[in-house]
Amino acid sequence: MSHVRLENVSKSFTRGRDRSRVVALDDVSLEVAKGEVFGVIGHSGAGKSTLIRLINGLETPTTGKVWVDGRDIAALSEKDRRGTRRDIGMIFQQFNLFRSRTIAGNVAYPLKVAGVGREERDRRVARLLDFVGLLDRAHDHPEQLSGGQKQRVGIARALATEPSLLLADEATSALDPKTTTEVLALLGRVNRELGVTIVLITHELDVIRTVADRVAVMASGKIAETGSVYDVFAHPKSTVAADFVRGALRDRPSAETLARLRRTHEGRIVSVAVRDEPGFQTALARTFLDHRVAAGIIFGGVSELQERAVGSLTFELTGPDPDIDAALTALRADGVDVTEEND
Known part of the structure; x- marks a missing residue:
């Protein structure tokens, strides 16, 4: 059963004084199954960020449809779209933590916005910080943590509303290789132990090979190829996929x-x-x-x-x-x- 499905999706913007038209996505179709880790890889400008904004309802397609858990995102009212977003967790490249809040306060923030009571908030925060290995840092502030620890807080916060879908936008790009491995291992646990579907946006094929089940390779707003991670690595069919594989496997x-x-x-x-x-x-x-x-x-x-x-x-x-x-x-x-x- 699909969790996310894009059907012939295109997205264009107008920019600059001359109102020139920029095509960010061009007739994109893909399907993400429930419970899998799905990677989307491409160089800068490939359309990855636009894709993720369409999935979480921050953008609407110019043409085509985006379905999340059986719901057409663009057809929802703004109120219903906000409700759908609560079932979608987001992990960001630069962590996006509140410097003025403690670690526990950062994780609790989306629960407070959602109107979850204090007792339940405290219970979930403690459970999630224990899950990511930072319960003993609950009263620290973000500047006291390393980059990897900050990203673990970001993961805990993304899971606070108990989403069924997690979107990771270049979640390891700001991390060193050792910390990247640790964060990817944590995302693997999120998928296996919590059953959360993960869509992982990245330009690093090593990230895909470590944690993803399937991958879509993007170039110039199009899907160059889609398949199991093994098939794309072992038998790349597109030039862009072959370039990524050559760089990763050497x-x-x-x-x-x-x-x-x-x-x-x-x-x-x-x-x-x-x-x-x-x-x-x-x-x-x-x-x-x-x-x-x-x-x-x-x-x-x-x-x-x-x-x-x-x-x-x-x-x-x-x-x-x-x-x-x-x-x-x-x-x-x-x-x-x-x-x-x-x-």
Whole structure:
């Protein structure tokens, strides 16, 4: 069952004195299932922030429909839209904490706005601060906390109204790698233990690979591709997805590295995408051997993603060209993704 669904959504704005038209989203359709962690990745200007503002009802689509938990957001009255927003938690890149309030006061704020009584507010705040590991800092102020601790407060505050949907807008961009790992682990707990659906907006593919179930790749206001995180990593279909994957896995040689490899290796250089199958590398070596081709690994890397192997290996192949061609043809006939790294 879908929790969020966008149907052919476009969003445009007019800007500047000349009232020029800017298209932020262009015919976007996607679906987020209940209880999953769904990542949306793209470079700056891809339309990610506009997408998240449409989901939480802060913007309305120019064309198309946005459904959240079966409700057409744009068709709701402002009063009903405010009620829907209480079921949507938001986590921000810069934390957005009140400096004048204590940690407990920050978490309690949305409950106070919602009219929740003092006793229930105190109960929820204590439970949430314990959940994020900051109960002992309840009476401190934000300036006394590290960036990671501030973001944990942000997560506790976002969960205060017990939402079923959590939107995280570049929630780890201001954090160092170690703290990012800790925050992502906490978001994983939120999803697993509380059953909260999470839509994660980011420009960092490492964030997606750590916590997301599925991902949509955005470019220039459009969805370039959507799929499981493993499928997008292992078999990217769009140029923008392939660029993200290359930067995250670093398993394929850059243009500069290829130039160096060609200077030091006289054979033909090919890259082979690793398949998540038992004995894949043994079968690969056997194919080269059967065709009397010498194959030496000169670059590459294999990682584990969602408990499956992903990556690529770059070989120097030596032998008669017809034998190498026959070996590559045999691999491709077996469905192996082979790229010749030509000049």
